Amino acid sequence: MNVPIIAAKEIHQAIRNRWVLAATLLLAGLALSLTFLGSAPTGSVGVRALDVVIVSLSSLTIFLVPLIALLISHDAIVGDMERGTMLLLLSYPVARWQVLIGKFLGHLAVLGFATCFGYGVAVGALAATGSRIDLDSLLAFAAMIGSSVLLGAVFVAIGYLVSALVRDRGTAAGVSIGLWLLLVLIYDMALLGLLALDQGRHISAVALNAMLLLNPTDVYRLFNLTGFANVSTFAGMAGLAQSSSLSVQALLSALTLWTLVPLGLAAIAFARREL
Amino acid sequence: MTGTVRVTDVTKEYGQVKAVRGASFELGQGELVALIGHNGAGKTTLMKLMLGLIRPTGGSIEVLGDNPAAGEFSGRRRLGYLPENVSFDAALTGRETQAFYARLKREPIAKALELLDTVGLGVAAGRRVGTYSKGMRQRLGLAQALIGHPKVLLLDEPTTGLDPELRQTFYEIIARLAAQGATVLLSSHSLTELEERAGRVIIMNRGVKVADGSIERLRNIAQLPTRIRLKVAGLSPAELPPWLPSGATCRRLNGHIVEIDAAPDRKIELLHCATAAGNSVEDVDVVQPTLDELYVHFLGQAEVTS
Numbered sequence: 001m002n003v004p005i006i007a008a009k010e011i012h013q014a015i016r017n018r019w020v021l022a023a024t025l026l027l028a029g030l031a032l033s034l035t036f037l038g039s040a041p042t043g044s045v046g047v048r049a050l051d052v053v054i055v056s057l058s059s060l061t062i063f064l065v066p067l068i069a070l071l072i073s074h075d076a077i078v079g080d081m082e083r084g085t086m087l088l089l090l091s092y093p094v095a096r097w098q099v100l101i102g103k104f105l106g107h108l109a110v111l112g113f114a115t116c117f118g119y120g121v122a123v124g125a126l127a128a129t130g131s132r133i134d135l136d137s138l139l140a141f142a143a144m145i146g147s148s149v150l151l152g153a154v155f156v157a158i159g160y161l162v163s164a165l166v167r168d169r170g171t172a173a174g175v176s177i178g179l180w181l182l183l184v185l186i187y188d189m190a191l192l193g194l195l196a197l198d199q200g201r202h203i204s205a206v207a208l209n210a211m212l213l214l215n216p217t218d219v220y221r222l223f224n225l226t227g228f229a230n231v232s233t234f235a236g237m238a239g240l241a242q243s244s245s246l247s248v249q250a251l252l253s254a255l256t257l258w259t260l261v262p263l264g265l266a267a268i269a270f271a272r273r274e275l
Numbered sequence: 276m277t278g279t280v281r282v283t284d285v286t287k288e289y290g291q292v293k294a295v296r297g298a299s300f301e302l303g304q305g306e307l308v309a310l311i312g313h314n315g316a317g318k319t320t321l322m323k324l325m326l327g328l329i330r331p332t333g334g335s336i337e338v339l340g341d342n343p344a345a346g347e348f349s350g351r352r353r354l355g356y357l358p359e360n361v362s363f364d365a366a367l368t369g370r371e372t373q374a375f376y377a378r379l380k381r382e383p384i385a386k387a388l389e390l391l392d393t394v395g396l397g398v399a400a401g402r403r404v405g406t407y408s409k410g411m412r413q414r415l416g417l418a419q420a421l422i423g424h425p426k427v428l429l430l431d432e433p434t435t436g437l438d439p440e441l442r443q444t445f446y447e448i449i450a451r452l453a454a455q456g457a458t459v460l461l462s463s464h465s466l467t468e469l470e471e472r473a474g475r476v477i478i479m480n481r482g483v484k485v486a487d488g489s490i491e492r493l494r495n496i497a498q499l500p501t502r503i504r505l506k507v508a509g510l511s512p513a514e515l516p517p518w519l520p521s522g523a524t525c526r527r528l529n530g531h532i533v534e535i536d537a538a539p540d541r542k543i544e545l546l547h548c549a550t551a552a553g554n555s556v557e558d559v560d561v562v563q564p565t566l567d568e569l570y571v572h573f574l575g576q577a578e579v580t581s
Contacts, residue, residue, distance in 0.1 A: 016366035084362035091356035
């Protein structure tokens, strides 16, 4: 009962603070511009306009959704402690894990709304301009939206963990940006460099899979760019899709684990914290 | 008298700093207790310990049957807390904030909203908390602490930022709650305000409880002199009344007032002398040692013994 009360308040606040509006507009603007500018290379008669959008949009999601998620979440615990609102909240008959889960659900709802609505606009726009959209593409797009929300959940959870561990808001922001850079940019570059150097001598396919699973953004990329046959041909990932033995279920469980583990650790860290 | 809050030999250390050292006391139903001490004497720490916001390094605490250090919180539905610098989420209005807290306590929202009028927040309740002044936030803080007829009220510096009129209302409210059986623990710097209201005073110094009891009892322990002020006619400014017993400390205040320090057991004797026939005393004032003086006395004593 406490969890929905806290979640509802987080959503209410996010609407008031224009977080919902800002995130939705950002994602919608991005989706729309990619839909129309991104279809330029294939031409407007492109057979599967939506599949092209999925490729470009999921590549951008990898940058943007984690950033938005971390922006909302890095402040959730340490910020409320600094502002003093956590002190009062915890004097109420609520358990700390309820506060954490309530905030999580609230933030996830905000992110989910922004993603579904923002990206949904792109489909609507394609349909309105008369592009042919078949069921396969639509399913792939829905899967992309769903996995984007899941990716958001991963980074909300990571943001909470940071927020529960550090002493002040500034540090939380710094660590979050660092993690974002690491997971979104540096990890892949390092992995690519490593593979190029190794020339396939030591790193086996299993090791590569493990390394990909260790980064939630790579899991997301694999899921969207290789999960659906039509999309993977556009993405130029068909080769990797064949060599990668990771199933859709494995990828989804990896993302779920990437959410639950940081969230659990955040709950433990928060429970031990004194304020 | 049933105990609602029990603090047993509690110690709280932050690294090298000992915020509370071996404090023990029990608060009963219907008690209005003033917790006084310097900044850093451990008042806020004690309240946070009672709420389970921090865990004691040693000793145990029980609040309304819960052990807050173990994360038990069912009793907190009947507990109100007002932190020292209360703050709220700036984006929500006063009314929304109050409704949120009422929901968390499973209390009827309409009743909780009435409290906003009680603390005089009426018109501003529809505005965002971010636009509130310090005094208005304090009022909202009081209103949320009063949700659901609390059995234990922990108020950390509750009257800072309140105007005199609201202070009066505030003390009326908590006196009424105490009369209905609530335990009220409040810390404050304005001792004169507490003097007439608190049935019991706990004085903290550097984390140690140095005194605990009703003001009368503390006066008895402290043996501070009562001051007798006499308005005497026909005395020159430097002169002292001739009938004063030897050994009595006295001084002249502005022109014709003589102030005598009377130890508690000599008070009546001195008054007899002063009002004896033939003395030109026109007026008598008896000033009891104030809470301020008691506080200074007990702190001084604690410094000597430590």
